[in-house]
Amino acid sequence: MPHFLCVSDFQSLSYNVLDTLVNMIDNADLDGILECENCNGVVNISDTKGNVYIVSKHEPSLQIWVASPISGSVRFSYNKSLNV
Template identity: 40%
Template sequence: MLSRTSHALGPLRSLSRALSRPAAALHPTSSAHALRTPAFSHLSSLPRSFSSTPLCRQQPHAPQSTPTISQDLYDEVADRDMETLHENLEIFCEQYGKDDWEVEYSSGVLNLTLPPYGTYVLNKQPPNLQIWLSSPLSGPNRFEFQPASVEEEEEGVWEGVWVSCRDGERLGGIVERELRGILKEVEGPEGWEGVGMK
């Protein structure tokens, strides 16, 4: 009778022994896996947020009231302001630049080459309704158009400024400040009227 009982308890003893072993003994790879797994791996299971909001409006210093303008109005304002920049930068190069300073504007892309300082590139970005700037002094930046007032927006006047998505600074202000700094370095005259936009 005793031998039958011992035989019947055999599987229970095996289970009891297995439960009393350390986890590493049951799963030899578990401790090695724990060492290889970074402490922050749980972050991958956190919910992710996706947004269709343009990058410009996600930045802390971005203009909060920037409206979404139509593609036609964007083209009108961007073309007007890029032409203004081009005209005033031509004056800048002709009057104050050396022979190798030049500006070119074609198909929505403006290049201002100022050796030895580098090249400014401004270009329209119609899909984003933005103007992008690449400056040899301050780096890349993106700008969205901000009307001067809601009334002007409703009337279709569209006076306003191109405001940086990075820090809220104005496109005209950045370019003009940097170019005036270059003029001081080359000891150019101080009579330049600027880029012609805010």
Template identity: 40%
Template sequence: MQPIEFSNIAEQVLLFIADTIESLDHDGSIDIDFNNDMINISTNKGIFVINKHSASMQIWLASPISGPYHFSYTNGKWRSHTGSELFEILTNELQIQFKK
């Protein structure tokens, strides 16, 4: 993958993540700050940080629940070296925020 292609795909994913969380957070319990290719998601469980790491062509996630992950774009999905998928991890770890 060329750097410009990585940059475009990663930016689209970060924007999708921020927009999706904002649209699902009906009670305003999550604070999202999206700036300079980095998302900070402040929840009652801590702060999640998701950023584009251009040098390695990865998206990095720091989770207050499960720790750090590095995701590479493979076959249309963002996966860690262990096979974990970015959206699956985020969904599982943030779903508690949307439960009443």
């Protein structure tokens, strides 16, 4: 699978995506149900039921990886034509 990003572009975009995710969760979680922390490209999200979700950048594959105790794992790649 060809990648359309260089590593430095991926780093910049992925950190921006993860920061935006944390900000969106913090702004939407008015009842304080979720705890969200971003540390060095890994976002840990936990809920009051003890579920932990992990969203991280995976530099070797130039992907964002999501791990969920409910749905398993999902991987996202950059789409140049959509700029996402």
